[in-house]
Amino acid sequence: MRRGLKLISIGLADEYDLSLRAVEEARSCDRLYVELYTTKLSTSKERLEAILGRSLREAYRRDLEGERPRILEEASQSLIGLLIGGDCLTATTHISLLLEARRRGLPTWVIHGSSILTAIAETGLSLYKFGKVVTLPLPERGPPDTVLEALEGNLSLGLHTLILLDLDAERGRWLSIGEGIRLLLNADRPDIFNDETPLIGVARLGWRNPLIRGGRASELLNIDFGEPPQALIVPGRLHFVEEEGLRLLANLPGEALKGWRPRSETELLVERYMKSCRRVIEKLESSPLREEAQRILDYASRYLSDAEYYANEGRWPTALAAVSYCEGLLDALRLLGLAEFEW
Structure with a gap:
């Protein structure tokens, strides 16, 4: 006994997008359905029937989705073809249907077609x-x-x-x-x-x-x-x-x-870190510090200057490394009790 499910792509527009293989596979099925609710096509059930020489039944959401898709009940007894607009696996609905068919041990076939992707x-x-x-x-x-x-x-x-x-x-x-x-x-x-x-x-x-x-x-x-x-x-x-x-x-x-340049995650991190480090350094520079704390702050300022230079050159990974050293030194000042500030 022949049984199983064939997912057959119509393509992007109309019946003329059907591949020769799609037409042959459709004609070999015992029963054919067409799904028209996940996309809009420039065709109709009647025009598809004319080119395939077969009658089609329209499949609705209730036939394909839920715990017990009706179309799979039929596919357990006969060979069912489902025509789908675009490529048949673009929509999650049809991937779920394919997976459920496999879980039930049903033979499946996928005939791909043109897609928005x-x-x-x-x-x-x-x-x-x-x-x-x-x-x-x-x-x-x-x-x-x-x-x-x-x-x-x-x-x-x-x-x-x-x-x-x-x-x-x-x-x-x-x-x-x-x-x-x-x-x-x-x-x-x-x-x-x-x-x-x-x-x-x-x-x-x-x-x-x-x-x-x-x-x-x-x-x-x-x-x-x-x-x-x-x-x-x-x-x-x-x-x-x-x-x-x-x-x-x-x-x-x-x-x-003009001016459109999406920034990478690294760029966004560097800019955020540089801004916070600059704010903290400017605050500490106007505060009295012990000699060893001032020396660490000077090193942090140099690393921040390096980060700003590399950022201007577009060398973002190097800029990230430099500003990370700066942030680390500033954190050390705070953790050692040599300076007080909030990030």
């Missing part, structure tokens, strides 16, 4: 330099906190951030680029995201009418990007080839990148 290279940015991918939820589904945390982490490493914009296909509700920018601005974290943050807005990548537009957050806020699916990209540190790519492919004006 590779299509974003059309912006001119290198795929190798993207960090954690996040979804900005609809307001009724939650705050943007996890998006800002991921963005902060990626920027500290100089990495680009892909922010997928949430949609609820079953209710016809989706988050536009303008709405997404407004949600991030209203989160009031200007140190991470503000009006001047350079962005690339993308809509309907892989469709016949894609739109890619770059600019500052304040400039993209009121642009109509049309129908979903849509996403935002915040660039990290840019190679000169990427900068040219953004100008030519994403229409990102050069002035939008």
Whole structure:
């Protein structure tokens, strides 16, 4: 008896994105389902049926999620195919379904397809330099906190951030680029995201009418990007080839990148340590100290000067080492009772 589950990728746009292998695998199944609620496609169940020569049943959330997905009950008795927009393993829902099928000892097959995770290279940015991918939820589904945390982490490493914009296909509700920018601005974290943050807005990548537009957050806020699916990209540190790519492919004006240089975690640490060390040294220099304490303070001042020099040269690891020596000497003064101060 044939049984098992085939996850079959449709691709980014419509039935013409189906690979030949996807078509053959779909036609070999005893029963076919199509899932249309995790993304928006430029096609319909009827058009997919026409190209496959098979009837399709629409799979809903209740069929694929929960403790006992109905589709797996059927897959234990026959060979079931599930057509999925984009690549079939981009959404967590389908990975969970694959894992549960394996736990039940069911045979599984995965037929990959085009995905937003590779299509974003059309912006001119290198795929190798993207960090954690996040979804900005609809307001009724939650705050943007996890998006800002991921963005902060990626920027500290100089990495680009892909922010997928949430949609609820079953209710016809989706988050536009303008709405997404407004949600991030209203989160009031200007140190991470503000009006001047350079962005690339993308809509309907892989469709016949894609739109890619770059600019500052304040400039993209009121642009109509049309129908979903849509996403935002915040660039990290840019190679000169990427900068040219953004100008030519994403229409990102050069002035939008002026002064944009995401700082690494090391840079942020060095700047914070230098600021606190400078404050303590200036306080102690105006206080009477014993001779041995003054000598230690002089050494600390020299290490701080070294740190500032290396920071200006962009040699951040060396700057971190120097300012750490400075902080250590100042801590020694305090622990030995030779000086009083608070960090």
